[in-house]
Amino acid sequence: MSENKKPNPKISNATRLPRKRFYRARAHSNPLSDSHFPVPVTPLHVDYSFHYPHFFPSKKTSDDNGNVTGIHQAPSPSVCSRKIQFADIGCGFGGLLVSLATLFPKTLMIGMELRDKVTEYVRERILALREANPEQYQNISVVRTNSMKYIPNFFEKGTLLKMFFLFPDPHFKEKNHRRRVISPHLLDEYAYTLEVGGIIYTITDVEDLGEWMKTCLEDHPLFEALTEEELKADPVVKLLCSATEEGQKVARNGGQTFQAIYRRIAAPREDSE
Amino acid sequence: MAETAIEEGETNKEMEVAPALIAVHPLEKSVAVAAGAELRVFDLEGDSPVSLLDDSGGPLHADSIRAIRFGAKGRLFASAGDDKLVKIWTTDSWRCLHTVCSEKRVSAVAISNDGLFVCFADKFGVVWVVSLDGEEGNQPLVNKKAAPILAHYCSIITSLEFSPDGRFIISADRDFKIRVTIFPKKPFKGAHEIQSFCLGHTEFVSCLAFPCTPDYSQGFLLSGGGDSTVRLWDMTSGSLLHTCEVGVQAELVESNGDEVCHPAVTAICTFPVGSLIAVAIQSLHGVMLLNCDLSSRILSVAKVVSMGDIFIATSLGVSSAGRLWMITGASNILGPNFTSLARVKVLAGFQMSSNPESSENEPVMLEDTDIPGGEKVLEKLQGSLLSAKEEKALAAATEAVKMAMRNLLIKKQYSEDRRELRKKSRNDRKLKQ
Numbered sequence: 008m009s010e011n012k013k014p015n016p017k018i019s020n021a022t023r024l025p026r027k028r029f030y031r032a033r034a035h036s037n038p039l040s041d042s043h044f045p046v047p048v049t050p051l052h053v054d055y056s057f058h059y060p061h062f063f064p065s066k067k068t069s070d071d072n073g074n075v076t077g078i079h080q081a082p083s084p085s086v087c088s089r090k091i092q093f094a095d096i097g098c099g100f101g102g103l104l105v106s107l108a109t110l111f112p113k114t115l116m117i118g119m120e121l122r123d124k125v126t127e128y129v130r131e132r133i134l135a136l137r138e139a140n141p142e143q144y145q146n147i148s149v150v151r152t153n154s155m156k157y158i159p160n161f162f163e164k165g166t167l168l169k170m171f172f173l174f175p176d177p178h179f180k181e182k183n184h185r186r187r188v189i190s191p192h193l194l195d196e197y198a199y200t201l202e203v204g205g206i207i208y209t210i211t212d213v214e215d216l217g218e219w220m221k222t223c224l225e226d227h228p229l230f231e232a233l234t235e236e237e238l239k240a241d242p243v244v245k246l247l248c249s250a251t252e253e254g255q256k257v258a259r260n261g262g263q264t265f266q267a268i269y270r271r272i273a274a275p276r277e278d279s280e
Numbered sequence: 281m282a283e284t285a286i287e288e289g290e291t292n293k294e295m296e297v298a299p300a301l302i303a304v305h306p307l308e309k310s311v312a313v314a315a316g317a318e319l320r321v322f323d324l325e326g327d328s329p330v331s332l333l334d335d336s337g338g339p340l341h342a343d344s345i346r347a348i349r350f351g352a353k354g355r356l357f358a359s360a361g362d363d364k365l366v367k368i369w370t371t372d373s374w375r376c377l378h379t380v381c382s383e384k385r386v387s388a389v390a391i392s393n394d395g396l397f398v399c400f401a402d403k404f405g406v407v408w409v410v411s412l413d414g415e416e417g418n419q420p421l422v423n424k425k426a427a428p429i430l431a432h433y434c435s436i437i438t439s440l441e442f443s444p445d446g447r448f449i450i451s452a453d454r455d456f457k458i459r460v461t462i463f464p465k466k467p468f469k470g471a472h473e474i475q476s477f478c479l480g481h482t483e484f485v486s487c488l489a490f491p492c493t494p495d496y497s498q499g500f501l502l503s504g505g506g507d508s509t510v511r512l513w514d515m516t517s518g519s520l521l522h523t524c525e526v527g528v529q530a531e532l533v534e535s536n537g538d539e540v541c542h543p544a545v546t547a548i549c550t551f552p553v554g555s556l557i558a559v560a561i562q563s564l565h566g567v568m569l570l571n572c573d574l575s576s577r578i579l580s581v582a583k584v585v586s587m588g589d590i591f592i593a594t595s596l597g598v599s600s601a602g603r604l605w606m607i608t609g610a611s612n613i614l615g616p617n618f619t620s621l622a623r624v625k626v627l628a629g630f631q632m633s634s635n636p637e638s639s640e641n642e643p644v645m646l647e648d649t650d651i652p653g654g655e656k657v658l659e660k661l662q663g664s665l666l667s668a669k670e671e672k673a674l675a676a677a678t679e680a681v682k683m684a685m686r687n688l689l690i691k692k693q694y695s696e697d698r699r700e701l702r703k704k705s706r707n708d709r710k711l712k713q
Contacts (some may be wrong), residue, residue, distance in 0.1 A: 195430060229472055
């Protein structure tokens with residue numbers, strides 16, 4: 008199949024993976040702008056056979072962002088759960104997804120990214136990895152969207168087990184703090200999407216942002232911090248620093264990182280306040 | 281620094297036109313109208329116009345009022361809008377109990393059923409709560425502190441409602457979403473627990489209402505949107521139960537080439553008894569009546585009441601007496617002298633029995649002299665009885681309101697080329713104009 012492909016300068020000949028320099032985008036993207044990517048009307052309109060064709064092979068019509076416009080498909084029995092369970096918010100070039108794919112081969116995961124060129128890169132990367140490694144990387148995918156507005160459109164209530172916010176945009180200026188992806192109000196939506204017991208992972212190399220995210224999570228009644236033992240026992244925690252391009256850059260520069268990892272808990276009973 | 285249509289400095293005249301609003305006391309003791317910055321109330325029980333008492337001395341609201349409502353079984357009234365103020369009134373003496381300052385322009389307001397809290401939403405998507413400690417408010421001049429309880433990220437909140445049983449607060453936005461949140465006993469710490477999202481609208485959601493439920497357990501929600509539909513939801517689970525394509529049913533949907541123009545649903549009002557819902561739609565001269573059958577969970581068109589000539593309702597109100605009060609009009613339409621234009625009409629003759637099999641409703645539009653209180657009510661609420669010229673100007677008024685709503689709530693779609701062109705002219709170091 009690949010012998011018939013014309014040489015594509017965007018794909019490296021050696022690794023068959025997409026070359027980053029053709030997918031460069033500004034690091035910053037305006038989350039307030041009304042973007043023009045299609046958004047699924049409801050979580051049932053997310054096209055699983057577009058994202059995970061290996062597990063959901065069937066014909067229906069969908070748009071090019073993986074949203075169903077035609078009929079529904081039936082899930083394949085080889086997957087534990089029909090639903091997406093891990094979400095990498097602001098997945099960048101996809102480093103974390105690629106690492107998690109083999110660690111949790113039966114779990115469906117998705118990356119959400121606002122920048123279109125970067126989303127395209129991740130898509131190409133996943134396709135290339137799937138081709139080079141049969142049976143692997145079939146459980147990861149990427150979608151271009153504004154996760155600060157449209158998370159409820161993708162995930163039904165209480166279905167996510169893990170949510171990742173790795174090295175989010177710090178929005179340094181005070182007046183831009185409201186654009187931060189972790190905020191008291193947005194945590195309501197993340198709590199809605201996470202299962203009770205689900206975990207939210209955040210990491211940053213900006214101390215001020217680290218403090219901010221930790222405070223937001225600490226103050227939110229639906230989240231509690233993981234204990235030291237739990238953090239040690241979780242294989243995913245190590246990946247936060249090492250798996251992504253951003254994390255590797257920070258390590259190279261000898262920078263410090265600040266984590267805040269919390270579990271979604273059941274709502275406290277009102278009379279106990 | 282373009283933040284789409286929410287930017288404060290935007291001077292687009294079209295967007296500043298505000299629709300005329302009407303609110304009716306649940307027991308029809310009084311009727312209130314907001315046209316532009318003016319708030320006018322008529323006391324039907326006492327059969328006299330009301331002079332609103334406010335200690336500010338000046339005009340009550342300095343800019344267009346965007347939301348008015350009666351609450352707590354009619355004991356309270358709230359008004360709020362572009363002047364960033366929320367005023368809470370007691371309807372006994374029509375004295376202003378509290379004035380709350382908002383950081384941004386207010387787009388929606390709601391009063392809790394027990395009268396303890398008032399919530400308002402601003403144009404940035406944040407919902408705030410203020411507590412009312414005893415209706416007789418000792419210090420009307422003291423600014424009450426509002427606390428933010430939830431937010432729709434960067435989206436204008438178009439409607440805010442408390443569920444009839446008081447358990448939930450429902451907020452609808454311009455990004456097609458309806459959020460149902462548990463309203464806690466102590467809301468000042470925030471309303472963090474989301475019960476559900478009601479997703480399904482394909483355009484902005486414009487209004488919310490609750491069907492009348494004497495026999496069935498609560499949990500039903502109605503919504504109207506810019507996609508020309510009225511939808512019935514189970515708010516506990518967020519499921520869409522039924523969609524009624526009101527625009528299509530009223531034959532108002534036009535298409536010219538690729539562009540399909542969906543007239544937005546602008547108001548929904550539930551009759552206190554029975555299963556009728558009144559719906560106002562842009563481009564519809566009159567009102568559409570829907571039948572909401574909760575056992576089969578279906579919405580169907582019962583009747584379209586035509587108003588003949590020019591009357592596209594911008595707001596609706598209904599009372600226990602079963603009369604539907606309608607208003608059409610806008611602010612600032614007659615030019616720079618800032619006068620607003622409003623016309624009120626009343627439909628009566630609705631069966632107030634809860635038996636859906638009962639004889640056909642034959643709603644009748646009342647003559648001006650036959651409405652409760654008579655013509656003097658219109659004089660007060662409209663500002664005056666309208667001249668023929670002013671009646672003709674109503675068409676322009678509703679057209680302006682329609683454009684304003686579209687500009688505010690509908691995302692601009694640019695073609696790929698136009699988008700690239702716009703990006704080229706973007707200069708991050710451009711000086712703020």
